Amino acid sequence: xxxxxxxxxxxxxxxxxxxxxxxxxxxxxxxxxxxxxxxxxxxxxxxxxxxxxxxxxxxxxxxxxxxxxxxxxxxxxxxxxxxxxxxxxxxxxxxxxxxxxxxxxxxxxxxxxxxxxxxxxxxxxxxxxxxxxxxxxxxxxxxxxxxxxxxxxxxxxxxxxxxxxxxxxxxxxxxxxxxxxxxxxxxxxxxxxxxxxxxxxxxxxxxxxxxxxxxxxxxxxxxxxxxxxxxxxxxxxxxxxxxxxxxxxxxxxxxxxxxxxxxxxxxxxxxxxxxxxxxxxxxxxxxxxxxxxxxxxxxxxxxxxxxxxxxxxxxxxxxxxxxxxxxxxxxxxxxxxxxxxxxxxxxxxxxxxxxxxxxxxxxxxxxxxxxxxxxxxxxxxxxxxxxxxxxxxxxxxxxxxxxxxxxxxxxxxxxxxxxxxxxxxxxxxxxxxxxxxxxxxxxxxxxxxxxxxxxxxxxxxxxxxxxxxxxxxxxxxxxxxxxxxxxxxxxxxxxxxxxxxxxxxxxxxxxxxxxx
Numbered sequence: 001x002x003x004x005x006x007x008x009x010x011x012x013x014x015x016x017x018x019x020x021x022x023x024x025x026x027x028x029x030x031x032x033x034x035x036x037x038x039x040x041x042x043x044x045x046x047x048x049x050x051x052x053x054x055x056x057x058x059x060x061x062x063x064x065x066x067x068x069x070x071x072x073x074x075x076x077x078x079x080x081x082x083x084x085x086x087x088x089x090x091x092x093x094x095x096x097x098x099x100x101x102x103x104x105x106x107x108x109x110x111x112x113x114x115x116x117x118x119x120x121x122x123x124x125x126x127x128x129x130x131x132x133x134x135x136x137x138x139x140x141x142x143x144x145x146x147x148x149x150x151x152x153x154x155x156x157x158x159x160x161x162x163x164x165x166x167x168x169x170x171x172x173x174x175x176x177x178x179x180x181x182x183x184x185x186x187x188x189x190x191x192x193x194x195x196x197x198x199x200x201x202x203x204x205x206x207x208x209x210x211x212x213x214x215x216x217x218x219x220x221x222x223x224x225x226x227x228x229x230x231x232x233x234x235x236x237x238x239x240x241x242x243x244x245x246x247x248x249x250x251x252x253x254x255x256x257x258x259x260x261x262x263x264x265x266x267x268x269x270x271x272x273x274x275x276x277x278x279x280x281x282x283x284x285x286x287x288x289x290x291x292x293x294x295x296x297x298x299x300x301x302x303x304x305x306x307x308x309x310x311x312x313x314x315x316x317x318x319x320x321x322x323x324x325x326x327x328x329x330x331x332x333x334x335x336x337x338x339x340x341x342x343x344x345x346x347x348x349x350x351x352x353x354x355x356x357x358x359x360x361x362x363x364x365x366x367x368x369x370x371x372x373x374x375x376x377x378x379x380x381x382x383x384x385x386x387x388x389x390x391x392x393x394x395x396x397x398x399x400x401x402x403x404x405x406x407x408x409x410x411x412x413x414x415x416x417x418x419x420x421x422x423x424x425x426x427x428x429x430x431x432x433x434x435x436x437x438x439x440x441x442x443x444x445x446x447x448x449x450x451x452x453x454x455x456x457x458x459x460x461x462x463x464x465x466x467x468x469x470x471x472x473x474x475x476x477x478x479x480x481x482x483x484x485x486x487x488x489x490x491x492x493x494x495x496x497x498x499x500x501x502x503x504x505x506x507x508x509x510x511x512x513x514x515x516x
Contacts, residue, residue, distance in 0.1 A: 075088070076210050099135035113230040146195075170416040207386075256465040258468075327364040407419040449477050480492060
């Protein structure tokens with residue numbers, strides 16, 4: 001995949017690209033701890049518009065019934081090894097429970113994935129999907145440390161990022177390999193220059209400790225949690241560190257916690273190839289003509305030919321930028337996250353075959369957090385910082401070249417992109433923490449683990465691996481036979497009933513339940 005590649009849960013449509021100014025850096029609430037942090041009182045106020053670093057846009061619309069989204073800042077230690085030392089501010093958002101006070105369970109905390117996604121901007125966007133859960137919970141999300149307004153990691157500026165994302169990420173010769181590595185070094189050096197203070201403290205274990213502090217500050221005895229994509233990894237790490245504090249928890253679009261970065265990239269190559277196969281099959285099976293191919297294989301062959309042509313000669317994209325091979329592959333990837341975006345993919349391919357790269361470029365911009373006015377959120381910076389701080393592996397050009405045949409076998413279209421994305425952490429200054437996260441959670445309450453058989457970014461097999469890694473009697477697997485990244489937001493009635501019954505009433509579905 002075009003670099004950097006990441007699981008994402010909050011899929012953006014083309015119309016969601018109108019973002020605003022880029023605001024990164026540490027929260028105004030940084031400083032030494034001057035109070036008992038678990039006892040701090042949050043000052044909730046009506047939410048402003050998300051900052052540029054959170055993705056921008058308008059202030060959240062009022063909730064049904066006229067209630068408003070409320071925002072606050074929670075103080076947390078910069079370094080959890082020194083809990084009485086300097087603090088940072090973590091941005092929170094909530095919608096108060098709309099049902100009877102006597103039936104309120106507590107707060108349900110969401111993480112929508114990334115790593116690097118802003119929960120402050122995502123929760124209102126998806127709030128209607130979780131309306132049933134608001135009958136008994138305050139719906140809460142947050143910008144994890146390093147993200148958005150929570151001591152957001154800052155690397156390259158907007159003009160530099162435009163160049164960064166135009167980089168050829170599948171080098172064909174020594175000169176192109178040198179350019180790719182040089183671009184990666186410059187990006188990583190910029191992160192160190194602008195965010196040196198926070199970079200050692202953005203690991204997933206740090207965010208998990210923030211979650212437990214959040215639980216206490218919100219007044220809950222247990223953490224009730226809904227994690228999506230990377231949010232399932234964060235939830236698993238929390239369950240490992242605080243198994244007795246797990247309340248009702250759901251993991252959707254599940255990351256395989258047993259994999260190294262190499263194995264994860266290979267799994268995603270297979271996952272996106274499967275999604276492409278399903279897209280091609282769906283288009284070619286329509287009763288009307290498929291405008292981008294006569295047969296499933298023809299659809300895929302034409303896409304492959306397009307990418308080959310763009311490698312040699314880009315076409316006009318969003319002025320003044322051109323649609324390069326990497327940008328087109330990025331746009332195709334974004335559309336494969338959700339079946340709802342397949343019509344945009346058809347439109348984008350039709351245009352590209354006629355020499356117009358506008359729609360594919362807009363889809364690529366969406367994945368990269370770029371607004372129509374040229375400003376970027378900090379998702380790329382945060383994603384790199386968290387991922388490279390979590391994982392020990394540091395891959396070389398020789399490592400990638402040795403593994404290219406396996407990646408190409410997994411995905412003729414995406415294999416090279418995925419393989420070369422492994423070099424992004426090679427020059428990262430903060431040592432990686434572990435080969436893979438530890439999510440063993442003996443003694444935890446049941447955790448509902450939902451896998452989607454057609455998920456491209458977090459392949460279905462990850463759900464079963466998560467169940468096994470959580471430990472006996474903890475993970476409860478539910479399978480959704482569908483398409484796209486995640487299951488709950490598909491609207492499938494079986495999935496909604498199972499998840500809602502657990503979160504609202506504590507009814508755990510039978511292990512191995514299958515929804516179609």
